[in-house]
Amino acid sequence: MLTDEEFRLFRNLIYDEAGIYLKEARKDFLEHRVAKRMGVKGLSSPYWYYKLITDTEKTELLLLLDLLTVNETSFFRNGPQMELFRKVILPDVMRMRSRDMQKRLRIWSAGCSTGEEPYSVAMLAHEAIRNAPSPFLPPDKGRAGGMSGGAEGSDWDVRIFASDLSLSVLETASKGEYAWDKVRATVDEHYLSRYFDTDGTCYRVRDEIRKMVVFDFHNLKNDNGLSNLDIIFCRNVMIYFDEEEQRRLIDKFCRSLNPGGYLLLGHAESLHGLGTGFEFVYDNKGTAYKKPEQGKKSGA
Numbered sequence: 001m002l003t004d005e006e007f008r009l010f011r012n013l014i015y016d017e018a019g020i021y022l023k024e025a026r027k028d029f030l031e032h033r034v035a036k037r038m039g040v041k042g043l044s045s046p047y048w049y050y051k052l053i054t055d056t057e058k059t060e061l062l063l064l065l066d067l068l069t070v071n072e073t074s075f076f077r078n079g080p081q082m083e084l085f086r087k088v089i090l091p092d093v094m095r096m097r098s099r100d101m102q103k104r105l106r107i108w109s110a111g112c113s114t115g116e117e118p119y120s121v122a123m124l125a126h127e128a129i130r131n132a133p134s135p136f137l138p139p140d141k142g143r144a145g146g147m148s149g150g151a152e153g154s155d156w157d158v159r160i161f162a163s164d165l166s167l168s169v170l171e172t173a174s175k176g177e178y179a180w181d182k183v184r185a186t187v188d189e190h191y192l193s194r195y196f197d198t199d200g201t202c203y204r205v206r207d208e209i210r211k212m213v214v215f216d217f218h219n220l221k222n223d224n225g226l227s228n229l230d231i232i233f234c235r236n237v238m239i240y241f242d243e244e245e246q247r248r249l250i251d252k253f254c255r256s257l258n259p260g261g262y263l264l265l266g267h268a269e270s271l272h273g274l275g276t277g278f279e280f281v282y283d284n285k286g287t288a289y290k291k292p293e294q295g296k297k298s299g300a
């Protein structure tokens, strides 16, 4: 249905707008999505549809992009990496912030899809701050276990920014409700009983976790305005970008991170060959990248 010329027009537009590079092999996929939106708009020519989204209806472009994104995700995805986050990264970042007398953690889930990733991160961070000794409490109460909601009750201030290009996934994410079987398949009993409510048909993430996460629309092609971040998760997003766009994104992440901050990518993604100053961190199949701390020599 799309001529080669039309395919190129759409491909360039999608790359310019979202950084997503559609290979020739994905022509059918694109055709199908464009046809779907053309049907909704009552148009019969792909070229007229192209003119519509470039000249007059920017919101329609967002709806098309929404259909082109791959939103697969799950709670605690990539177990070894989540374990590295829990066991190594969180304690390290908390140590650095405590040393700076700044009990503040700022984490970004970039390309958060339907929210399972930022909520998993919030649960692990919540556990970490609950278990962190508080200098303001006597030793027997030194674990800030009396928290009633989010990071409240602890002297740690934790915020997780979660963003995506797709408005429909953000809608699901902010509801925090998930199909019963999907949650049962990925979340272990400990987190289920502590951080979810259920009515037997679905699971809902409890408010104390939801309060820690702020969802927002953000296109990774653009500058994010976020700075002084401790940790960035950008997993299974860069695989859809070409090398040039990946480099730009990593540069932006590097600028947004505090010295000593961490970047976590998907298992099929790496900084190898991109010539960044990040240090590779590895433990039991879990991987991450650390921005050098101030005064320390960079690794890679």
Ligand SMILES: C[S@@+](CC[C@H](N)C(=O)[O-])C[C@H]1O[C@@H](n2cnc3c(N)ncnc32)[C@H](O)[C@@H]1O
Binding pocket: 017, 018, 019, 020, 069, 070, 071, 072, 073, 074, 077, 110, 111, 112, 113, 114, 117, 163, 164, 165, 166, 169, 218, 219, 220, 221, 234, 235, 236, 237, 240, 266
């Ligand atoms: C495969 S999901 C990954 C979700 C989660 N990070 C994980 O690993 O489970 C990729 C997400 O990246 C989002 N995405 C793709 N291109 C983007 C862009 N240019 N800006 C922001 N988000 C984007 C998609 O909408 C999708 O929700």
